[in-house]
Amino acid sequence: MSFVPAWELRAAFARALSGMYGTEVPAYTTLVEVSLGVNTDVAAGAEDAERLGSIARVTAERHGAIRVGSPAEMAQVARVFGAFGMYAVGFYDLRDAAKSSVPVVSTAFRPTEAEELARNPFRVFTSMLATDDRRFFDPELSAEINRFVDARELFGAELLELADAAIAAGGLDSGDAERLLELATAAFELSAEPVDHDWYRRLEKISAVAADIAGIGSTHINHLTPRVLDIDQLYDRMEQRGITMIDEIQGPPRWHGPDVLLRQTSFRALDEERTFRFADGAVGPGSLRVRFGEVEARGIALTPAGRDHYDALLTEVDRRLAADPDGPAKASVADQPDIRALSTPRQLTARQVWTEAMPATEQALDEAGMGWFSYAVAQDAPHVDAPQGGEGTRRSLSELVHAGVLERRPIVYEDFLPRSAAGIFQSNLAAEGERDATRDAEAYDLHRLSELIGAPIADPHGLYRAERAASLQQAAERLGTEIT
Ligand code: OOG
């Protein structure tokens, strides 16, 4: 029997979910095909196409999303994903994300080390229903939801035990590995169990997300997102295939400068047939929209300063759009492909704002302290004098980069954007739902969520900072000089 390490389990898990999802949602298969075509073309067309990730990594790369109903369920999710070397990173409060708030707080489970990400970067955005948020749920309904959630079982004892064993050993023997994969994949399948009609519809009135999470006895992957190297081209090709995408590509605009953070787009959920159980006990067919398709392009991670700048630019885009809802004339910001998603007033405005105010090269982004980069000794690096003691043992980073001794490499953004996430949630909402903004919001942050689920949640910036520091440490050792 051979031992299967966590990263191989993770790669196999992503593949198994992809296989399962493809049979359940045929449009996903089209999306994966088109993504593959775009990636192959981009990789063949540009020398630096793999600067933000090898083609092997990007082709296998997926993120999924699940939603659960309580801290106890979140804690179990942490065990299941822990088996695959995926750990909670980041905190997202989607209750407050501009205009489209939903009653959840979220984190993402993903590998945290550069080497593990390079092997397989599978990640799952995981949301927890905030049943104690009085803007959405009154105390009675909240108690009813909690009772319902506490009584169900998302993950069986065998799965959790195997997960714990995998965490303890950093992997499993092949027999157990297979069983773990089978049980974990099945736990995220859409269940065929009849849906309690009245309960589901009652929750749906408050929020479709609440119904999706607490209206049924199981959870499910609600989308699985491939990564593409050119999302504008993908958008165009999907529309040519007759799949209507949402109006916009979310996140940064397309522009001539470096790609940063995350750009995403999606297509709406389709109605899927489900069985309902009615109040009189009768069972009958119906339909629900719970799943959708999404695709993403990833860029350079921004530092806190870069992120503040990004957020300020978003605010500026909103401000200009409020003043001029049509946006600038297309011709004034054009020189881009003729794609519907790039011609909306928001995109045109964003492009204009970015051209005015965003550092337009990787070097400028780094020098402004806005992007996360790592540094490696260049292959053809000019000779660095051996340190002579005193001042001579130190070299400044910018001096070494300018001299061509160190090469700057972008660190890819491995996380999510709350505003895009809230937008993505809308992909499967038919109605806004009801809420009373005057009632109390529960205060949640990374630490509170971490305490509730009894597992640490890493700060994304801490991880990017550590990757940068490790690269500098390694370079300093190779050069035999201190880098300041
Ligand atoms: C998660 C939405 C967030 C993304 O890519 O931002 C997300 C959900 O709909 O449950 O997946």
Ligand code: NI
């Ligand atoms: Ni997503």
